[in-house]
Amino acid sequence: MAVQERTEEGTSQLVSLTPAAAAKISALMAEETDVSVLRVAIEGGGCSGFQYGLGFDRSAQEGDHAFECEGVQVVVDPFSAPYLSGAVVDYLETIQESGFKIDNPNAVSSCGCGHSFQVSDETDPGEVGGCGSGCSA
Numbered sequence: 208m209a210v211q212e213r214t215e216e217g218t219s220q221l222v223s224l225t226p227a228a229a230a231k232i233s234a235l236m237a238e239e240t241d242v243s244v245l246r247v248a249i250e251g252g253g254c255s256g257f258q259y260g261l262g263f264d265r266s267a268q269e270g271d272h273a274f275e276c277e278g279v280q281v282v283v284d285p286f287s288a289p290y291l292s293g294a295v296v297d298y299l300e301t302i303q304e305s306g307f308k309i310d311n312p313n314a315v316s317s318c319g320c321g322h323s324f325q326v327s328d329e330t331d332p333g334e335v336g337g338c339g340s341g342c343s344a
Contacts, residue, residue: 221272221283222247222291228298228307229277236279239263244273244280247296248287257290259309289313 224232232245242263252258267273267282274281283291294311 220276221274221288222276222281222294222296224277224279224281225295225297226277228296229279231298231307232279236263241265244282246282246284247291247294248284249290261296261307 236242236245243266244264246260246262246264248260248262249257250260264282268284270285271282272285272288290313291311292313294309294313297308297310299305299308
């Protein structure tokens with residue numbers, strides 16, 4: 208399986224970045240060595256069932272969805288992709304909060320801090336790629 212490059216022709220962007228998020232990510236990446244992509248992922252955990260993961264990586268891995276958004280190279284693994292489809296990553300600096308915030312249309316509820324979320328109970332596991340434990344549905 209190869210890296211799957213997504214284009215905006217005929218498809219909606221898997222994950223998008225606001226200009227503020229892209230600027231902060233670019234600044235943080237410039238401070239790092241040997242990284243070239245932003246990895247956006249989900250993993251089991253958190254108080255609502257899933258939690259978001261943002262981090263830097265050297266490159267896309269086999270099977271990843273790879274694309275550019277606001278000048279930032281972004282990769283999403285195939286397990287996370289259905290849960291993140293249509294999500295928007297923003298960066299906020301206000302008097303009340305500072306940090307990255309993910310607006311995810313697939314989340315039916317989120318914890319108070321916004322770092323974990325839950326999907327609908329009616330969601331077919333086959334539609335989102337299984338439970339993450341290696342099963343396919």
